[in-house]
Amino acid sequence: MAEAKSKPLIAFFDTKPYDREVFNQLNDDYGYQIKYFQYHITPDNCILAKDADVVVVFVNDIISSDVIDQLAGFGVKLVALRCSGFNNVDLKYAKGKIQIVRVPAYSPNAIAEHTVALMMTLNRKIHRAYFRTRDANFTLNGLMGFTMQGKTAGVIGTGKIGKALVRILRGFDMKVLAYDPYPDEKHAKEVGYSYVDLDSLMQQSDVISLNCPLTRETKWLIDKDAIGMMKKGVMIINTGRGKLIRTTDLIVGLKSGKVGSAGLDVYEEESEFFFEDLSDRVLFDDTLARLLTFNNVIITSHQAFFTREALMNIAGVTLGNIQDFFDGKKLVNEVVFSE
Ligand code: NAI
Numbered sequence: 001m002a003e004a005k006s007k008p009l010i011a012f013f014d015t016k017p018y019d020r021e022v023f024n025q026l027n028d029d030y031g032y033q034i035k036y037f038q039y040h041i042t043p044d045n046c047i048l049a050k051d052a053d054v055v056v057v058f059v060n061d062i063i064s065s066d067v068i069d070q071l072a073g074f075g076v077k078l079v080a081l082r083c084s085g086f087n088n089v090d091l092k093y094a095k096g097k098i099q100i101v102r103v104p105a106y107s108p109n110a111i112a113e114h115t116v117a118l119m120m121t122l123n124r125k126i127h128r129a130y131f132r133t134r135d136a137n138f139t140l141n142g143l144m145g146f147t148m149q150g151k152t153a154g155v156i157g158t159g160k161i162g163k164a165l166v167r168i169l170r171g172f173d174m175k176v177l178a179y180d181p182y183p184d185e186k187h188a189k190e191v192g193y194s195y196v197d198l199d200s201l202m203q204q205s206d207v208i209s210l211n212c213p214l215t216r217e218t219k220w221l222i223d224k225d226a227i228g229m230m231k232k233g234v235m236i237i238n239t240g241r242g243k244l245i246r247t248t249d250l251i252v253g254l255k256s257g258k259v260g261s262a263g264l265d266v267y268e269e270e271s272e273f274f275f276e277d278l279s280d281r282v283l284f285d286d287t288l289a290r291l292l293t294f295n296n297v298i299i300t301s302h303q304a305f306f307t308r309e310a311l312m313n314i315a316g317v318t319l320g321n322i323q324d325f326f327d328g329k330k331l332v333n334e335v336v337f338s339e
Contacts (some may be wrong), residue, residue, distance in 0.1 A: 009033040010051035013041040022315040046070040060271035062219040070277030072097045076169030087214040091337035101321040107310035112164035114304035148172040157212030202229040203300040214241035224249040233260035239304040242268040265304045274301040
């Protein structure tokens, strides 16, 4: 009797209990063999994927040339990203060696809503009020915010997330300026916002939100020159990628008061810290430590995507991508290197 062919093996890196819960739930329909690993994939632990057919990774797993060579050597043909950004993959090197798929959109509104949560918390100083009232301090000194209505928001990148964000901000009756190398004038007209050049956006906005991908062009988009152009007291929100901001320049801006507040869901060197409990250790990143001392800075550890709906979408699309690969179908969510 012919032996039944065993189901493909998927190796998951950088997984937490909540990832395992949703993937296990949806895998009932697919029946893949799954091995979960808690840690990031690195050149030193790639060997864990030796028997795998597919490797699944997350935002801070670096898919370097070394990792690609090792995985390709084990016969892994597909790396599935459980995220939309793919700046962590050496796409040029991967070309022809291993295919890369991603989850292009899992819940743009989840990220847009978190962006607005950071804005409103910073503006109305909810993070400080929370501790004050717990300590029976019912004073308002230092908690004054501003009315969002009529203020100008600058949205950099009007893709899926930027568009969801603009709609919410228009709901506050804010004036919205946008910058995107590929403007969607039809959407702008429908929702009521205007595209301007980047300098004008920096100069005129009271609140600036970064919703573009990290690319060669956008690295350190917010640096001392950009901050120099901004209004005094500007609020900067980054739910895009850490390296969109040159953190040392942001700190100078915060110290001088030029930057009034900053909400950061991402950080340049986050891969060493975010998603981990390091509370019993000494924080050795001086830049991150300095940021954490400002009472007008809120850092969340890459949690903008973290809603039940988004996690279910991530798991569904990732398993769908993998199924398409095994079925020999066109990989609609493949990312390939382009010059
Ligand atoms: P998208 O691909 O739908 O939109 C990106 C937009 O940025 C496009 O309209 C593109 O034309 C524009 N863009 C490209 N280069 C630009 C530049 N130099 N300046 C201004 N705009 C530029 O992507 P989506 O889904 O809206 O996501 C945006 C980014 O948000 C992702 O690349 C990712 O880095 C980040 N993200 C963060 C998450 C979080 O949990 N904090 C979760 C998901 C995405």
